[in-house]
Amino acid sequence: MTKEEYSIKGVSLYEIRNRFEIIVIRLMKQFIPQFPEFDSCPVCIEDVYALALSRMPSIYMKKTQDIPDNKLVNESIEEIVKYAIFQVMSNPKHEKIA
Ligand SMILES: [Zn+2]
Numbered sequence: 001m002t003k004e005e006y007s008i009k010g011v012s013l014y015e016i017r018n019r020f021e022i023i024v025i026r027l028m029k030q031f032i033p034q035f036p037e038f039d040s041c042p043v044c045i046e047d048v049y050a051l052a053l054s055r056m057p058s059i060y061m062k063k064t065q066d067i068p069d070n071k072l073v074n075e076s077i078e079e080i081v082k083y084a085i086f087q088v089m090s091n092p093k094h095e096k097i098a
Contacts, residue, residue: 008032011042013049020077024052027081034082038089047093052084 001022005065007015007029012023028048056077 002071008045009040009044013046020053021049023050023077024081027078028052028085030094031082031085032079033083038085039092041092041094043094044072044092047088048081048084051053051087055084075082 003012006012006025007020008025013025028045032040032048038044039044
């Protein structure tokens with residue numbers, strides 16, 4: 001992974017680490033366009049990333065195990081990322097940008 005692959009719209013998420021990180025980043029890139037009201041500012045993008053990762057405790061595995069690649073898990077991860085985008089969009093940690 002290059003540092004560049006850890007950034008979305010110029011916001012670097014390189015310092016925030018977790019084994020799901022790249023999955024979440026890919027899904028954020030995929031889903032953010034589906035939320036036109038999401039402002040894509042640095043604060044909100046970082047918040048979505050952190051919130052989504054923090055919501056994945058049930059899929060944390062032993063370090064030696066691979067993330068299970070099955071439909072249920074994949075759909076769960078997708079739902080978590082969408083939830084995180086919606087939550088941050090609805091409750092940004094800053095004044096609404098007009
Ligand atoms: Zn924002």
